[in-house]
Amino acid sequence: MLLGCDFSSTPTRRKPILIALGEESGGRVQLTRIERIETLAGFGDWLRQPQPWIGGFDFPFGLPRALVEHLGWPTDWRECMRHYAGLTRPQIRATFAAYCDARPAGSKFAHRRFDKLAGSSPSMKWVNPPVAYMLHAAVPLLLHAGVHIPGLHEGDPQRVALEAYPGLLARELIARRSYKSDEKARQTAERLIARKDLITALEQGRSRLGLRVKLTHAQHDALVDDASGDSLDAVLCLVQAAWAARQGAPRYGLPEDLDPLEGWIVSA
Numbered sequence: 001m002l003l004g005c006d007f008s009s010t011p012t013r014r015k016p017i018l019i020a021l022g023e024e025s026g027g028r029v030q031l032t033r034i035e036r037i038e039t040l041a042g043f044g045d046w047l048r049q050p051q052p053w054i055g056g057f058d059f060p061f062g063l064p065r066a067l068v069e070h071l072g073w074p075t076d077w078r079e080c081m082r083h084y085a086g087l088t089r090p091q092i093r094a095t096f097a098a099y100c101d102a103r104p105a106g107s108k109f110a111h112r113r114f115d116k117l118a119g120s121s122p123s124m125k126w127v128n129p130p131v132a133y134m135l136h137a138a139v140p141l142l143l144h145a146g147v148h149i150p151g152l153h154e155g156d157p158q159r160v161a162l163e164a165y166p167g168l169l170a171r172e173l174i175a176r177r178s179y180k181s182d183e184k185a186r187q188t189a190e191r192l193i194a195r196k197d198l199i200t201a202l203e204q205g206r207s208r209l210g211l212r213v214k215l216t217h218a219q220h221d222a223l224v225d226d227a228s229g230d231s232l233d234a235v236l237c238l239v240q241a242a243w244a245a246r247q248g249a250p251r252y253g254l255p256e257d258l259d260p261l262e263g264w265i266v267s268a
Contacts, residue, residue, distance in 0.1 A: 001023065002021070003054075007043075010137075011040060017042075018036060018037075021033055021034070022242070024246070029213050030214045031216075052159065054252070055159075056240040056241035057161055059137075059139075060120075060132075061135070061139060061263040062080075064124060065112075065259060066110040068261060070099065071099070077261050081140065084135070085136065085139070089126075093126050117268050119165075147159040151254050151260060163264065163265050165268070166240075169209070169239060170198060170236060172207050174198045174201065179191050179194035179229055179232070180227065181228070187227035195223070195232060199220060211242055211243060211246075223235065253266060
């Protein structure tokens with residue numbers, strides 16, 4: 001089974017964690033269904049279920065090495081994550097804000113090695129989007145579930161978790177056009193058209209990943225109608241997971257020289 005996860009660090013009924021489930025055969029990725037999980041505890045329970053999967057998760061799996069070394073935190077990934085999980089969100093915000101305040105304008109944030117390549121936000125950002133809090137909420141749940149995280153942590157080889165980033169694939173297909181917003185006033189006709197174009201490109205397999213998405217009419221319409229873009233992001237992560245599954249163990253398409261503290265975004 002393959003999965004793509006659109007994550008929220010504070011899930012609710014209105015904005016749940018979404019898990020797109022599917023299968024890949026002959027270069028076609030069939031979306032089976034999208035599950036909605038309304039609590040972090042529920043997400044942790046889902047991860048612990050004894051079922052085989054390879055998943056792409058839309059949250060950072062690591063912090064920038066430059067930041068970790070500057071703060072004097074452990075540079076072993078598991079120990080670093082254990083230390084990070086022990087902090088509160090206000091402590092994280094204060095620590096990271098102090099780091100940024102001491103840096104020159106234009107280079108406030110520390111970046112992971114692949115951020116520029118993937119176009120991803122620095123994993124220490126605590127606002128817009130709050131990926132630092134996503135890491136803080138999610139990675140301990142992966143560790144508690146005992147999943148395998150290639151390049152970072154040995155776990156159950158039947159449940160393989162990979163860092164994914166829907167923006168990487170979306171930009172390849174529709175450039176920098178915006179296709180989503182959580183704000184009602186910004187859920188415009190232009191974003192609706194962009195979602196339609198993005199879904200068409202996925203169905204036609206126009207990306208370098210060489211995969212076509214297979215949707216039912218109802219699934220297609222549901223993805224178009226979700227103006228938040230959350231369900232579409234989950235499907236984009238599903239496609240990245242399918243690409244990784246085709247590359248196979250043990251690397252799943254990750255580079256040999258990935259930083260074992262920072263990790264890597266699959267297909268970057």
